[in-house]
Amino acid sequence: xxxxxxxxxxxxxxxxxxxxxxxxxxxxxxxxxxxxxxxxxxxxxxxxxxxxxxxxxxxxxxxxxxxxxxxxxxxxxxxxxxxxxxxxxxxxxxxxxxxxxxxxxxxxxxxxxxxxxxxxxxxxxxxxxxxxxxxxxxxxxxxxxxx
Numbered sequence: 001x002x003x004x005x006x007x008x009x010x011x012x013x014x015x016x017x018x019x020x021x022x023x024x025x026x027x028x029x030x031x032x033x034x035x036x037x038x039x040x041x042x043x044x045x046x047x048x049x050x051x052x053x054x055x056x057x058x059x060x061x062x063x064x065x066x067x068x069x070x071x072x073x074x075x076x077x078x079x080x081x082x083x084x085x086x087x088x089x090x091x092x093x094x095x096x097x098x099x100x101x102x103x104x105x106x107x108x109x110x111x112x113x114x115x116x117x118x119x120x121x122x123x124x125x126x127x128x129x130x131x132x133x134x135x136x137x138x139x140x141x142x143x144x145x146x147x
Contacts, residue, residue, distance in 0.1 A: 001118035004090040008121075012089070012128045013081050019128075020074045027067045030060055070129070077129040090124060091117050092133040 004012065080089035087093045095117040119133050132140060 001116075001120050003088070003118055004121070004124070009081050009089060012124065013078065015128050016074050016078050016081075020071060020078070023067050023071050023074070027064055027071065030064050030067070033060060073129040073131065076131070090119050092119050092136055093131070094136040095133055 076085060077089060079085040080087065087096060099117055119130055123130050123134060130137070
């Protein structure tokens with residue numbers, strides 16, 4: 001896969017900026033809703049109602065946490081587009097690391113192609129804040145599940 005062009009980077013920046021604004025608004029309204037629910041009268045008539053309220057608030061807080069993680073990923077992607085990240089936007093850091101390690105092995109006759117380190121454009125179109133290629137994302141998720 002080739003490195004994203006300047007035109008593509010501009011397009012990804014616009015998508016990420018819009019998504020970031022939407023998520024920040026969503027998180028703000030969810031936070032307001034969760035706070036409003038906690039400020040409601042604590043003298044609930046029935047324990048089942050109190051349990052439902054607690055469940056709803058916990059669910060809302062979980063959603064907020066997930067959205068905040070996505071916001072962080074989007075901000076990191078925007079930094080990479082600006083050249084301020086730890087690696088270039090669209091590159092898989094694990095592929096880059098593997099390519100560097102392979103290039104340093106003694107007796108290595110064939111150079112590792114840089115084009116092998118880029119996340120496929122179809123993935124970036126769908127998930128522009130993606131950090132990893134599909135295979136490395138799958139291994140990250142497996143590692144997270146086993147932890």
